Amino acid sequence: MIRFLLGDERVEVDDVDPNTTVLDWLRASGRVGTKEGCASGDCGACTVTTVHLAEAPVDSAADTADLDYRPVNACIALLGSLDGCQLLTVEDLADPVTGDLHPVQRAMVDRHGSQCGFCTPGFVMSMFAWMHGEPTTDRHDVDTALSGNLCRCTGYRPIIAAARDVATARPTDRFDAAATTTAASLADLAETRADDAAASLAHGGRRWTAPRSLHEAITVLAEEPAATPVSGATDLALAITQDDRRFGTLVDLSRVPELHVLEVDEDRIVVGAAVPLVTAAPVLATHWPAVTELFERYGSVPIRSRATLGGNLSTASPIGDSPPLLLALDATVVVAGPDGRRRVAIDDFFVDYRRTVLAPGELVAAVEVPTPSDGWFLSVSKVSKRLDDDISAVCGMFHLALSDDVITDARVAFGGMAATPARARACEQALVGGRLDDATLEAARTALADDFSPIDDMRASAAYRTRVAGNLLERAVREARGEDRLRVTTAAT
């Protein structure tokens, strides 16, 4: 059974196919204000808000606020993921007694922020979740909050204006007023859960279960080799919604406390496999400022609220953005399985297209990312057709050890250039021992062309990938020399 709050009402669900998405469940139950635009988490028409106790283990890095509001793509969120939280949809926002619009809704009407209206419920819910965080009128802040919501009609200007109105006023709403009650209800749910079995759904021979310890998770996976581990489901749900696949047993790792570790010690940052990127990224960026932009352009807030480093590694996509970064930073993957834990160098983790060293029954428990060492310089680049929320054509990471302008060591890694995220060994060799000059650059550029044989696809041609990979190397060398004004993302002011 799972339990959650739908608005103010406590809901218990048991006998539902665990492959059901939150969106399909909502619409089947008559809440049709939430729309399906793509069923792939890319357009945001289905955005709902989930509310969590900030102290809940699922969100170990939350601030001191009592309640944590998160925008969620209902189309790729599995129903089971709702256990223990409050689900708010667009129907919940206006005052149920007076019918008065919520301040976010009011701002959207006043600014003419809707035209066809189909994306509007999603924008409203993203903006609502953002309002309950720390909204500002800064354009970058607004863009970040709403980058997962597509509008085809307005051109966004009135929506940006509405968001700024909300940030300026930061009105209190009835959800603020009810925060204590809501927190109590959520605490009550958590207590009920603590006294009860793990959250689960079962229907027609299919089941979903959410173990509450690493041991329990590994045991389930060992007993049932066909079971599928899942956390944020931002990738897995696509198999359900796009390919009509149905999973027999889903083991939800997002409630395993051991997978939520987020620790920084002297020489490394340990990121639990189930820590959502929205939580992990700021910690990584504190130590590695160069990754800030990468994670801001990685999916959208709703995606980053659920996607994890563990998932990004385990699916071994050739175009995931974090693997090349972890390769360049010489990270270590902590793998847990029936036989205990083992540590795998990131260089050894990816085996082939969408294949890793994970044995059956094993899962990624954590990633250890080194903290910066003196003398090392990091340049991080992602090239895609659209700047925000797009999949990389090429993603290049350049980690160079410098001593008096001489490159003494180099770790260069790319996504989008091969069947797996991969290091550019020839390029690295050509760099090491050279100065930060054009001669070294050209030698390394030439060597880089031998490292990869990329493919033509809908994102870019092979020729462009090769050309731009070399040019990203040039950008890295220029940045290492101290040049600035090299990126459109920071120049457009």
Add this chain to the structure above:
Amino acid sequence: MHDKAEPTPADDRATPRSGGTGSRHDATAPGVRTVGAGDSLPHDSAHKHVTGAAIYTDDERALDGELHLAPVLADIARGTIQAIDTTTARAVEGVVGVWTAADVPGRNDTAPVFDADPLMADERVSFFGQVVAVVAAEDLDTARRAARLVEVDATAEDPSLDLATAFERGDHLRPPHRQERGDPDAALSSAAHRLSGELVMGGQEHFYLEGQVARAVPGEDGDLWLSSSTQNPTEMQHLVARILDRDMKSITVEVRRMGGGFGGKETQSAQAACLAALVADATGRPARMRLRRHDDMVTTGKRHDFLGRWEVGFDDDGRITALVTDLVGNAGHSVDLSEGVVDRAMFHVDNCYFLPAARVSGHTVATNTVSNTAFRGFGGPQGMLVGESVIEAIARHRGLDPLEVRRRNFYAPVDRGDGRDTTHYGQQVTDNIIAGLVEEVATSADYDARRDEIAASNAQSTVLRRGIALTPVKFGIAFTVRHLNQAGALVHVYKDGSIHLNHGGTEMGQGLFVKVAQVVASELGVDVARVRVSSARTDKVPNTSPTAASAGTDLNGMAAQFAAREIRGAITTWLADRDDVDPDDVVFADDQVTVGERTLPFATVAHEAYMARVPLSSTGHYATPDIHYDRETGSGHPFFYYAYGAAVSEVVVDTLTGEMKVVAADLLHDVGRSINPAIDLGQVEGGFVQGVGWLTTEQLHWADDGRPTVTGPSTYKIPAIGDPPEHFEVRLVPDSVNLADVVYRSKAVGEPPLMLAISVWCAIKDAIASLADGAVDPPLAAPATPEAILAACDAVRADGVN
């Protein structure tokens, strides 16, 4: 760099002629003060949009026994179907049936004009993803999984995918169309300078947020009622009748609203509507067809990709003396609306520029891809982009600022009398405001100073280059198919004073309903809140034209105005007679009616009129006057009037990666006397950003076997919220009046602003050209993706060295 725009309520900027209820409209009859028209009212459904209460077709509650449909798609791009095995699919529990072309009782064709758009493929497959069969089941999930079990045995042939190859091979779907003026060959020969070029322009997916969807519900006597997300209810009615071999009177189509259309639901809504109707008719059960995003992108047509080839002659000053151009549109596998699209490209290749001698040839070419269709601008953007690329080439060749070349080639005002005021298809441009509009935006955007500043900045920057461009738009308003230029409306005044309005236009977010309601409210002098705009229904207003060609308000607004005036006239006559006053002394204003010395609430008058047996319901019909075109001679007067605009855009380009960002945009657009400035501004802004998407990030792609590889938003990138520039100044031309007699002297606004985005494409070229000090015209393709931009940078760098 200029200051950033402060966020300002749209209303404040949107009312160059300020609000209030003054008599601003010269087109209204004496004794009537307008209320509502000219005000920036919110969209009539805004409240429902933000609360989730607006009902779209798939939000309608399923009726008892309603079936769900899933299509079976061809997995080859060209070939012959040998057999379709539905046995396994039919055996799935919950599956009610599988239908193929053989099961269509009437004509298996949903083509709007020319034949050959099969509802389901009959033997021949002509594009990848063509619908081969449809599965109906008790629930959607079952239908979709069963659809994967239908086995289609087909023999594949090599598909024709390359537009240039198909054009050169002569794969025309329609005879070429030609517009010719003077002796272009001789003019080219004698020109001081000649250049030629080629431009490849990609297509564009509509990406309406709400995909194609329709429901069909059977009634008695074989009747069917459909709820369809369509811009074209009458055509849906007509096609459903055709495939079922029924009269149109048996079919009713209703459209409350669409979640976006943009042309993609003008004809492409037919498949969902007809399949739902087919199954509902065959089973006697309601049937619902909603395409998932992948299937929508694969099976429905898009903006035409085009190939433009041109040769231009010009003098030392950059004045065009002759243009010869071939505009080649990729129709896809069938004509659909392609001939009209190619025509409109031809009508707009001149944009704002006088062509003393010209030969403009249009080609409608077949390939084995989905049949391309209407999309905001309808070929106009493609033609205009060719014209603007000609201007750019001339400017770079002569070392001139492209804006200066544009100015030198503008159509002359009619009163200058030098003859440089007539298009290559023979229509005199009588409402020309181009030059003044361009100067106004050049000044407000500080074009000259910024251009100098950018040049200085580029000289100091190796990698990042900035660019700026000002481009104008002249867009012809009217359907180029004459009979579509008509509309009907139905207005009821109920005896309690509330008003029901119905017209042939559909609401897809463009604000048509509120604008027409404002017209009716103005005519009857009442508050807009009195007026209920209801769904478009084919049984209320028949024989409607698609809501397209930007003409929704022009046509339906006029029809509704006529209907409202009819009722007002009846009431006026009765009141004047009853109270023995002059009809001119019966005044409808402020939700009241004044009769001589007496003033009565409108509701009271409505009730008294009813008691006096005055007719309170009327239809209105409007047909656009003065339009004609002769395809044989390639000349005529196809447009009722022109809409104009101009934009200054600035970009920054990374010459190492081809990444680009729009830094600033200043738009000035002409909507005549706006009926609703906020709504119109929304169209201008939204159209611009959609155009920027077409020209930058939105790229379609096919594998070598014809399989579309861009089938959802993870691979197809429409603009996101970070893409519009922070400096985004959008204004309506103040004090503009449409010289043509259009409702309240307003102008159509849906399509024209999309082409303001050409300024972004030209600004990118400007940035790239800086790599060779402006001496080389960058060979930039459209869309200007990072890859296309880097290729153009590399070409300019190589050329600049030589």
